[in-house]
Amino acid sequence: MAVLQMQRVSICALKKDRKAILEKLQALGVMEMNQIADEEGFEKMDTVNAKLSFEKKAQLTETALGILDIYAPQKQSMLSGLAGKELVSQDEFQKITAKKDEVIEKADALLTKSKEIAEIKANIVKIENRIESLEPWLSLDAPMNYAGTARTAMLLGTMPAGTDEAAIHEKVAAECPEIEALDVQIISEDADAVYLAVFCLKKEAEKTEEALRAGGFARPSQISNQIPAKEKENLKAEIQKLNKEIEVTEEEIKGYATSREELKVVGDYFRLRAEKYEVLGTLPQSQRTFVISGYVAEKTVPVLKKAIADRYDCVMDVEELKEEEEPPVILKNNAFSDSVEGVLESYGLPHKGEFDPTTIMSFFYVFFFGMMLSDAAYGAIIAIACFVVLKKFPRMSKSMRKSMKMFMFCGLSTLVWGVLFGGYFGDVVDVVGKTFFNKDITIKPLWFAPLNNPMKLLIYSMAFGLVHLFVGLGIKGYMLLKEGKVLDFFCDVILWYVFLAGLLLMLIPSDIFASIAQAKIVFPPFVNTLAKALAIIGALGLLLMSGRANKNPVLRIALGAYDIYNITGWLSDVLSYSRLLALGLATGVIASVVNQMGSMFGKGVVGAIGFAIVFVVGHTLNLAINLLGAYVHTNRLQFVEFFGKFYEGGGKPFEPFESDTKYVDIKEETLS
């Protein structure tokens, strides 16, 4: 339950060892780079171009892999996302990266091929458009550019929709009465236009066309020297040919599928180099030496010493952090509690000097989660599923591992709460017994069934909440004491404890509480007096002391009164824990709705099958929705109610210079 102590490590070494040292640091991944300000005589190297070229190559392999995924998809199971990165031995990594140029060529080839396919596809679209524009002319049995016979000419074109032969004749006669001969053939008609072939005498062709144009005649935009039907056939054949070409190219691409692994490894190789060059660009260097500096966790400093200081000619300087430095944060917790580190991270890591609440939170987290889900069977399913996944994918990413572990513990807690409350898929045992065996079987809850006595559970929920909040206040007190602020500790923590304890003791024997708890609790008189005394002392203390930072007495009292008003905040915080009851009831009741629906099919084989289907679908849905609810609301109770009492967060996560690969992990040689 702690934040690891950080130290600044600076290494000054010879340039000839630069590559080796940087690679070693990267492989170890224990140092977050943070170079000290420039010093005279040192210069920085410009590595931007080198870095960019590596990134470009990594990007190229990525695009190539994307192309492979399109044309030669890999079968992946639903859970493959959990599998994590593959482990590659140092030898193998070197073997593959040795032929990196070859692999990059392959990636280039893949890219070219995919471009080819794109081009062919664009061509096909063009041809399809041509075919479409031919469609109205299909019944024309002359080539579209047919020049006519010795005396006659053919005019092809469109006119506005609805025009018929008679109208055309009329139009031409009106425009140009001297035209001798005219034959109009309507080829086809659609909603937009009439497609026609007009025959006339060659010498009158121009005049005729002009006359027609006045009526909206226009020549087709594309004219081929083939009979349209034939032309269409030719174009179709061409499309087929192009499709063949695509197929061939696709086959070629598929042929590269065997290089998938190489592409991944080489991509990672360039990613590593890009990162190395980025760091290199920040290092101050002189003619012969370079300096590297950064944060290292105190306990890993010896590892670094052994791997670098003892191997190369260098000076390694380890110093404590300066006052104003804000070091990155690494959390260190026991095997149980580190599972909820992800939850803390999503709120924010502890800032400098702040207490790491992970361990304390982990117990409450698992406890509340189980209470909200509270069904033994659901709990068992979650715990077993997470356990199997954890065992099956040992190379899962770290954060995924933690969440799986967290859900496994939460599942166990759910199991326990389910047994306490008597929930096994809701009331499936009762329903099955009644429907199929005509017997009343009930598994008795170990504690009590919440639906039969919701008030009791409400009281317990709030009591658990109060404990949770008091612990939060306690941590605040601990932190104040650690910082030596005894006065703050007394005024902001102790006085609140006194005030709240007094109010609580006054509340318990009251009628309101009795009506909720359905039991009258009577304290001996001296406790009642004590309660009043505590409440008054607390309230007075808060009234006088909360505004102590202010010299103006009126303002000070006003601020004190305002602080006492915060009691409403405490009230709403405690009430907020009623969700423990509400969500627990929701799981149980919906589960029994599912069971009830399943039992409506009646007895016998049909009934059993119907029941089984409703059971599986209904409970899967219920589990999914309530799992989500329990997760969200447990987080909320931690973040808002618990952290609200003491925790700020805002620490910077530790981001070491490491082998930040995408596909493969390179096996680290054991330090010899």
Added chain:
Amino acid sequence: MSIWSNLGLVYALLGAAVAVFLAGAGSAIGVGIAGQAASGVVTEDPSKFAKVLIMQLLPGTQGIYGLLVGFITLSKIGLLGGGAADLDPQTGLLILAACLPIGIVGLISGKAQGQTAAAAIGIVAKKPEQFGKAMLFPAMVETYAILALLISILAVTAIQV
């Protein structure tokens, strides 16, 4: 049996219906609003599907709470077991009143939570690593639905039939 002689049961059933349909309508609106935002994110980046789906589901709980109260009411008045209880109109109205909190709060908070969830989906779209925080904003709205649910459950179970 005329409706007038059995008015108590009618009121009680009306209560169950109010709880289910108001809260359910609220959730439907909320999930719908969030779903529109979620679809927008998935068109840009399909890999965020799981995250935005969780966000979209957050306003769906009101409907479940309504169902819960409806179910408790039905089993209370014995409609599920076959033999309906003989309710006087007064008890029926009591049950109707008990169902109102989750119905009304469910309707309004469902919509509000949907809008918050849509905004939170915006966070996930731009900063997926802030998922934990983004999830908290819609959960804040839900608190009030839970409080209403609590009062509805307590009231329904407390009424003597």
